[in-house]
Amino acid sequence: xxxxxxxxxxxxPTYRREEIEEVLKKHxxxxxxxxxxxxxxxxxxxxxxxxxxxxGNFLHFDEKTxxxxxxxxxxKKLSKEI
Amino acid sequence: MMTGKEYIESLRKYKPxxxxxxxxxxxxxxxxISAPHVNAAAMTxxxxxxxxxxxxxxxxxxxxxxxxxRFNHIHQSTEDLxxxxxxxxxxxxxxxxCFQRCVGCDAMNAIYITSYNIDKKYGTNYHERVRxxxxxxxxxxxxxxxxxxDVKGDRSKRPSQQADKDMYVRVVEKREDGIVVRGxxxxxxxxxxxxxxxxxxxxxxxxxxxxxxxxxxVPVDAEGVTMIFGRQTNDxxxxxxxxxxxxxxxxxxxxxxxxxxxxxxxxWERVFMCGEYDFAGELVEVFATFHRQNYGACKVxxxxxxxxxxxxxxxxxxxxxxxxxxxxxxxxIHLAETCWCCTLAxxxxxxxxxxxxxxxxxxxxxxxxxxxxxxxxxxxxxAQDITGGIVITLPSEKDYKNPETKQLIEKxxxxxxxxxxxxxxxxxxxxxxxxxxxxxxxxMHGAGSPQAQKIMIARxxxxxMKKELAKVIAGIKEDEHFKKMRGVSxxxxxxxxx
Ligand SMILES: Cc1cc2nc3c(=O)[nH]c(=O)nc-3n(C[C@H](O)[C@H](O)[C@H](O)COP(=O)(O)OP(=O)(O)OC[C@H]3O[C@@H](n4cnc5c(N)ncnc54)[C@H](O)[C@@H]3O)c2cc1C
Ligand code: SF4
Numbered sequence: 001x002x003x004x005x006x007x008x009x010x011x012x013p014t015y016r017r018e019e020i021e022e023v024l025k026k027h028x029x030x031x032x033x034x035x036x037x038x039x040x041x042x043x044x045x046x047x048x049x050x051x052x053x054x055x056g057n058f059l060h061f062d063e064k065t066x067x068x069x070x071x072x073x074x075x076k077k078l079s080k081e082i
Numbered sequence: 083m084m085t086g087k088e089y090i091e092s093l094r095k096y097k098p099x100x101x102x103x104x105x106x107x108x109x110x111x112x113x114x115i116s117a118p119h120v121n122a123a124a125m126t127x128x129x130x131x132x133x134x135x136x137x138x139x140x141x142x143x144x145x146x147x148x149x150x151x152r153f154n155h156i157h158q159s160t161e162d163l164x165x166x167x168x169x170x171x172x173x174x175x176x177x178x179x180c181f182q183r184c185v186g187c188d189a190m191n192a193i194y195i196t197s198y199n200i201d202k203k204y205g206t207n208y209h210e211r212v213r214x215x216x217x218x219x220x221x222x223x224x225x226x227x228x229x230x231x232d233v234k235g236d237r238s239k240r241p242s243q244q245a246d247k248d249m250y251v252r253v254v255e256k257r258e259d260g261i262v263v264r265g266x267x268x269x270x271x272x273x274x275x276x277x278x279x280x281x282x283x284x285x286x287x288x289x290x291x292x293x294x295x296x297x298x299x300v301p302v303d304a305e306g307v308t309m310i311f312g313r314q315t316n317d318x319x320x321x322x323x324x325x326x327x328x329x330x331x332x333x334x335x336x337x338x339x340x341x342x343x344x345x346x347x348x349x350w351e352r353v354f355m356c357g358e359y360d361f362a363g364e365l366v367e368v369f370a371t372f373h374r375q376n377y378g379a380c381k382v383x384x385x386x387x388x389x390x391x392x393x394x395x396x397x398x399x400x401x402x403x404x405x406x407x408x409x410x411x412x413x414x415i416h417l418a419e420t421c422w423c424c425t426l427a428x429x430x431x432x433x434x435x436x437x438x439x440x441x442x443x444x445x446x447x448x449x450x451x452x453x454x455x456x457x458x459x460x461x462x463x464x465a466q467d468i469t470g471g472i473v474i475t476l477p478s479e480k481d482y483k484n485p486e487t488k489q490l491i492e493k494x495x496x497x498x499x500x501x502x503x504x505x506x507x508x509x510x511x512x513x514x515x516x517x518x519x520x521x522x523x524x525x526m527h528g529a530g531s532p533q534a535q536k537i538m539i540a541r542x543x544x545x546x547m548k549k550e551l552a553k554v555i556a557g558i559k560e561d562e563h564f565k566k567m568r569g570v571s572x573x574x575x576x577x578x579x580x
Pocket of ligand 2: 336528
């Protein structure tokens with residue numbers, strides 16, 4: 001399962017954005033290219049810059065989210081794709 | 083959409099119970115105390131019909147597809163948020179006052195966003211009711227007042243802990259057809275010349291405060307609603323002609339009233355929250371974000387008038403070219419435009435909520451308003467400095483019009499030879515109106531006292547992230563990028579330099 005991560009610019013994040021990626025890394029292999037089954041966009045605030053131009057199969061996080069919820073959302077997306 | 087004239091006419095159809103200085107105000111449109119506030123609100127209707135302002139003053143309703151006044155619009159993009167503040171600044175410039183209609187606009191947007199979230203959690207149908215209500219407001223181009231601030235009694239206690247349980251508006255009875263509410267809302271802008279009142283809770287609530295978690299709308303003349311119109315500094319000058327007020331046409335600040343709900347019946351279709359105490363805090367935050375966004379626009383529009391008035395006075399008194407005056411007027415512009423930057427920033431940084439409506443960035447909206455609790459004091463100080471002591475000692479219009487004293491005033495109140503004395507007097511009065519009196523405390527407390535913004539800024543400022551940044555720069559925590567750039571760790575890098 002290929003999961004790609006895309007960050008916003010991080011000018012004034014309301015939480016530590018890396019936490020989302022850290023959870024993903026624990027459970028999946030992460031890529032930083034467009035060649036993936038799921039793109040996870042990580043924005044620092046509700047403005048949601050990371051998700052603005054996202055297309056295709058993607059997920060967007062814009063606030064602190066616990067591990068369970070991150071996994072629930074990723075798995076839901078991936079199972080839909082299959 | 084109503085024109086200004088049609089709006090004024092529409093008010094004559096309502097019969098709200100309003101008291102002022104021991105008497106009833108029978109017709110807000112015609113009473114000399116309330117008429118200038120009515121004129122200011124009428125400008126929000128009138129400009130919507132002027133092609134020069136149409137782009138900012140109107141919008142297309144996402145509910146009906148019809149063209150509507152932007153004050154009744156639910157913002158559908160960040161562009162809408164930006165247009166809203168552009169509209170508000172223009173109206174500040176055109177009235178030099180508060181035109182009152184934004185509170186209702188903010189209330190509608192806030193309940194639109196929050197009702198959606200409540201329904202999602204509890205399966206209620208508030209959002210549909212809100213949509214229907216907003217359609218009704220849009221179709222009839224009504225002006226709802228936004229009533230959030232409760233009278234609050236003992237500020238250290240929550241609503242349910244108060245000695246008198248009516249210190250916050252609450253539900254006293256639930257019926258098959260609706261609810262009955264009791265309590266009072268304080269300082270409600272433009273309510274006496276509105277068509278409707280939208281009431282919302284004023285603070286975050288806990289489970290014992292359930293009865294206070296209530297949001298609803300009623301017409302201004304609903305049975306049991308009484309309004310007591312507040313006094314303002316120099317308000318009775320309105321009875322003395324058109325010079326001493328400084329802004330006789332549009333008055334100053336919005337005109338606020340204490341609104342008492344004495345067992346007012348609200349049908350269910352106008353109830354937008356009833357008992358969901360866990361959403362009261364969210365509703366307050368969303369409303370406050372919208373309202374704090376405005377202050378960097380309306381106060382800046384009014385500042386544009388004050389800066390103009392101060393520059394005119396400087397010319398009329400022969401000091402316009404003095405370097406300190408040029409510098410001080412530039413400082414006024416700088417302060418005003420700084421606030422404008424803030425309001426634009428929070429609008430451009432706005433975002434889509436789950437309801438589909440957009441809201442401004444809360445951190446930046448709070449920064450905007452906190453600056454407004456400070457900068458207007460500074461630009462007013464400069465205006466008073468440049469105008470001179472006459473800003474509070476100018477003779478009255480009555481003495482100016484009295485044949486026995488007119489010539490003396492004409493001669494001794496004159497500034498530069500080219501300016502007629504009356505023009506100088508009018509300009510000084512305008513500076514007085516805009517820099518002394520109700521305008522300043524409004525900047526302080528309207529949309530929340532400074533501490534309310536500080537709390538929000540502290541909560542959203544992400545101090546932990548800033549502490550981490552400092553630790554990296556100070557060399558306490560590893561700098562991942564430094565290592566990549568230099569190919570060695572910081573420790574190794576600096577060891578080599580020794
Ligand atoms: C001109 C004007 C127009 C307004 N228009 C509207 C309107 O249209 N609609 C509306 O809903 N409201 C309106 N308001 C109300 C405005 O939001 C309030 O004035 C503001 O929230 C402050 O509340 P307050 O005036 O009751 O002051 P208070 O709450 O009494 O505040 C006075 C001081 O007490 C402090 N304080 C209060 N509570 C506590 C506490 N628990 N602990 C510690 N310190 C505390 C405050 O920080 C402040 O320094 C308007 C106000 C003004 C002045
Ligand atoms: S003070 Fe400003 S934001 Fe408040 S109602 Fe008046 S114009 Fe609107």
